[in-house]
Every structure is written in C-alpha cells, then in structure tokens.
Amino acid sequence: MRILGILMLVLMTSSCYQVERDCSNFRTGTFIWEQESGGKLLKTTFTRTEEFQIETYEGVIDSSRVEWINDCEWRIIPINPKTNADSRAYLFRILNTTEDSYTFEFKQSGREQTYQGTAVKK
Template identity: 40%
Template sequence: MRKLSVIIVVICLSCYTPKRDCQDFKLGKFKYEALVDGELEQTLFIRNDSLQIEVYKNQTDTSEIRWINDCEFILTPLHPESILDQYQMHMKIISTTKNSYTFQYNVVGETQKETGRATKVEP
C-alpha cells in the first residue's frame, strides 16, 4: 500500500505544469530586485512589443526585443558602451502569478543560467 501511495504522488508531481500566462507580461512596467554584494538592488524596466528600457542606478539602457515564442525572447542592447554591454540575453518565462513572473536568463551561447523574478508595477 505504501508503494502505491509513493507511485501516485510521483505521478501527480510529474504531471504538474507551472502556470505560464506569458501574454500578460509582454507589455508594461516592471521591477526586478536582486542582491548585489549583499545590497538589495532594484531595476525598473518598461517593455513594449519590440523594446525594453531599463533604469538601474540612474543609468538607462535600451534593448531590442525579438520574441522567439510567447514565453521566450532575446534582448539585444541598442547602445552598448563596453564589450560587456553588447552581449545578447536569452530570457525565458518559466512560471507566472497574477502580477509577477519567474524567469531564467543567460548570455546567448552560454550554458550557465540564472533565475530571477519580476513584478509588474503598471499595466
């Protein structure tokens, strides 16, 4: 009986798919917070269908968005100021809630992925 219970739990968990209403996050104003050197840093960004404008530490960066599908896109910086600024980023929304989404991101061509969470602050 115990084996049967374990099998049922494993089957149920393997069938779980996180909610992904990515269309809700294609447009709007968002914030992203992360710990940087022990300090909580915040980035604000506005996204329309083809551009993303980010503000971090009073610096503004604009990137072109190329949608791969409803939940994945590539960010390409429009005005890079250094070699590090010119890398394209692959963004993938992996789950959503009513006003936030969890995403994975990496430099295009690199295998190391990071995870973040963005909150929609305005439609």
C-alpha cells in the same frame, strides 16, 4: 491491475503540481526586479513593449531591442553598447507566472551560466 493503479496515481498527483505559465500577460508593461548582491538590495525597473525595453538601474538608463521567440521566450539586444562585451544579447525564458509576477531565467549569448529572478508587474 496494479500497474494501472500506479499509473492513475502518478497522473493524479502530477496534475496537482502543474506550473502556471500564462506568459502573454507579461509580454509588455512596466516591471520591477529586485535582487540581493553583496548584502545590498539592487533594483531594476524596466518597461517593455513588443519591440523595445528600457531599463533603469542605479540611475543609468539603457535601451534594448526585443526579439520574441514565443510568448515565454525573448531576446534582448542592446541598442548602443559601449563595449564589445556589452553588445551581447540576453536570452530570457519565463519559468512560471502568478497574477502579477513571473519567475524567469536568463543568460548572456555565448555563455553557459544561467541566472534566475522574479519580476513584478506594476
């Protein structure tokens, strides 16, 4: 009986902490991602369709192809990279969502280091 009570308690409390992940609302649209680096606030604006993503960062526009793995994961592949290092794809994964934003993690192909951010849908 004690084990059953503990199991019920675990099930009840874990359901309260379910992370919202409605990724389909964020497949396409225009988004803003802000991050602080070296005491400076950096802002990236990007528009994503089912096939392409166009980013604007510090006045520079960059275009990439989008390959969807599922509603919550996709790969960004640069269209016209200037260097070999710039040609690497990035893998993105949505961790959780709110009504108008999503928290994500990403890493460059072939690299282990993962970064996180939050994008807000305009």
